[in-house]
Amino acid sequence: MDVLYLIKLGEIQLKEGNRKEFTKLLKLNLKRKLSGCKTEITGREGRFYLRLDSTHAKEAEFALARTPGINGWARAESCDKKLPLIEELVLNEAMSAVGKGASSFKVEVRRSDKSFPMDSYGLASQLGAVVLEKLPGLTVNVKKPDASIHVEIRDKAYVYGQAEKGVRGLPVASGGKGLLLLSGGIDSPVAGYRMLCRGLDLEAMYFHSHPYTSKEALEKVKSLAGILAGYSGEMTLHTCHFTEVQLKINKDATPDRTTLYLRAAMIRAAELLAKSRGLKAIVSGESLGQVASQTVENMRFTASYSDLPVLRPLVGTDKEDIVKCSREIGSFETSILPYEDCCVLFAPKHPVLRAVYETERAGFDRLELDCLIKEAVKGIETETLHGVRE
Ligand code: ATP
Ligand code: MG
Numbered sequence: 001m002d003v004l005y006l007i008k009l010g011e012i013q014l015k016e017g018n019r020k021e022f023t024k025l026l027k028l029n030l031k032r033k034l035s036g037c038k039t040e041i042t043g044r045e046g047r048f049y050l051r052l053d054s055t056h057a058k059e060a061e062f063a064l065a066r067t068p069g070i071n072g073w074a075r076a077e078s079c080d081k082k083l084p085l086i087e088e089l090v091l092n093e094a095m096s097a098v099g100k101g102a103s104s105f106k107v108e109v110r111r112s113d114k115s116f117p118m119d120s121y122g123l124a125s126q127l128g129a130v131v132l133e134k135l136p137g138l139t140v141n142v143k144k145p146d147a148s149i150h151v152e153i154r155d156k157a158y159v160y161g162q163a164e165k166g167v168r169g170l171p172v173a174s175g176g177k178g179l180l181l182l183s184g185g186i187d188s189p190v191a192g193y194r195m196l197c198r199g200l201d202l203e204a205m206y207f208h209s210h211p212y213t214s215k216e217a218l219e220k221v222k223s224l225a226g227i228l229a230g231y232s233g234e235m236t237l238h239t240c241h242f243t244e245v246q247l248k249i250n251k252d253a254t255p256d257r258t259t260l261y262l263r264a265a266m267i268r269a270a271e272l273l274a275k276s277r278g279l280k281a282i283v284s285g286e287s288l289g290q291v292a293s294q295t296v297e298n299m300r301f302t303a304s305y306s307d308l309p310v311l312r313p314l315v316g317t318d319k320e321d322i323v324k325c326s327r328e329i330g331s332f333e334t335s336i337l338p339y340e341d342c343c344v345l346f347a348p349k350h351p352v353l354r355a356v357y358e359t360e361r362a363g364f365d366r367l368e369l370d371c372l373i374k375e376a377v378k379g380i381e382t383e384t385l386h387g388v389r390e
Contacts, residue, residue, distance in 0.1 A: 003057050004078055005064060006152075006160055007048040010071030010168050018174070026069040026171040032233050033063040033387070047154070049076070061164075066231045066387070068197040069174075070166035078156045081116055086123075087130045089159040090149055094131045094138065097147035097161060104141035105131065111153045127151065169197030172232050177201040178281035178311065179274040180228075181266060182237070184220045184339060187285030187314055189228060189331040190322050194313040195283050196231045203279060204228070204235055205270055205380075207242040217339035222385060227331045230387030239381045240269055245372045252367050255348040259293055260355060261364050263302040265373055271306035272377045282306060287314040287322065293351045301355040305364075 012022045027041050030050065037056040043049045052060055057075075064073040077092070079085040094105060107127045109120040118126065127149075128140055152158040180192040182204040192202055206221045222237060229235035242265075249261045270282045286294050303310040314322055326332040352360070 001054045002051050003054045003060070004076050004158075005050040005060060006074050006076040006158060006163075007043075007050060007064065007070055008072040008163065008166070009046050009048070009069060010166075011170055012069055013046050022069070022171055022174050025174055026067070029069070029171055029173070029233060030063060030067055033067065034059060043154075047152070049078075049158075062230070062387075064166065065164065066167060067171075068167050068169040068199065068231065069171035071168050072163040072166050074150070074160040074163040076158050076160035078158050081113070081153060081157045083118075083126070086151060086157045086159065087127060089157070090127045090151060091131060091134055093149045093159055093161050094135055094147070097149070098135060098138065100147075102146035103137065104139045104145045105147045105149060106140060106142050106145040107131070107149045107151060109151045109153070113153045113155070116153045123151065123153070167197055167231065170199035172196050172199060173201040175199035175201075176280045177203070177278070178283050179270055179277075179279045180204045180283040181270060181285070182206050182221055182224060182228075183285070184217055184224065184335065184337070185285065186326050186332065186335040187287060187290070187322055189224045189285075189335060190325045190329065191283055191285040191313050192228050193231060193325070193329050193331075195311060196228065198313075200281065200283070200311075201232060202228070202235065202283065203238065203277065205238045205240060205273060207240050207266055207269070209243045209246050210241060212243065212246075214339055216337075220334060220337050220339050222383075223334045224331055226385040226387065227329065227334065229385045231329070233387065235385045237383055237385055238273060240273070240376050241379055241381075242266075242269070242376055245269075245369055245376055248369060248372060249367065253363065256350055256352050257360070257363065258348055259351045260298060260301065260360065261367065263298070264305045264360075264364050265369055267302050267305040267310065268369070269373050269377050271308055272374065273380065274306075274308055276377075279308075281309045281311050283311045283313070285314055286312045287317055287319070290319060292353055295354055297354040297357070298352070301357055301360050304357075304361065 015022055031039055037052050040051040041048055077089045079089055107124045109124040111120045150160050178200050180202045182188050204225050208218055225235040225237040245265050249258055253261050
């Protein structure tokens, strides 16, 4: 037996010039996520219909809830545009709402096919009357119903109940591809999610300092990459072994500069990797003032080690909102697992807070880290994570 989902698009609709291309990409992204099942996607102009075998309903719902570009979706039923058939579907929907405890309802009709003989109001009244007659326990409440039953008259008639929320935004890859600096913390997975929802496809890079950081810390980052893969389809994770670079910084720089210089070295390494893979931006989870060292001066200094744009989608976001988002996307519980990040281990008590650009550029360059950074990038280990399907 097949199931049918109605899919509502959002921002894509506003894209005069790119609508066609973005829509094509969205369909492709969804098909890729559901590559294990036979799918049929039809429709246009802001509404799509996904049809697949009901044994794959769980996978479909997992994907629909996590595919950027989709504003909302609902499991729907369809029939020919004949009144008795529509009445039957509406009645079924009303019965299922009663089963879930609804005591009031309304019928909302959208009639895109203007050749359908009844107008929207007439059809809604007729369908409402049928429900009231067959289910006398229900009442109509137009303003605040327990259940809304939606009817759309298009190429066929479609009937559905409560629509679920999508993650909105633009289809992944519509804005090119970048490199996410993914640590095991709360912020960077959220930063990645935000950019995916703006259409930037991502690969992820993690700096690991074995033996100072544990195997568990790496496993944690892999889990986070897997969670992000639920949104993007898959996530390529590059693990860069940074112990040598970190040790040299700790040996040669004053303690207050170690975090700052480590950040600059990470950006340099990220730029090398990004350029070798054709990635057009670097994404970081920094947020202005969240920790004392995340200042505009320090951001200017660290970002100067790449000429790619360094995107910080959380720069103006409150920590509480970041945590809320991390709970919503399902990364919070993993992020708070207690495995130390390499930066924490050597973190100075009093880091440089406002880098004086010229002084720090000269200080960092004196460390002559280029060879060690190149070696670290050469030794990167890469694997691809897939979204965990429920
Ligand atoms: P997060 O919660 O993302 O770890 P944070 O608040 O702990 O961020 P920092 O530790 O200062 O902040 O890191 C700032 C950003 O630098 C991170 O959001 C991430 O993008 C990047 N970063 C830090 N450590 C690493 C690492 N070991 N590997 C990759 N990126 C890192
Ligand atoms: Mg961190």
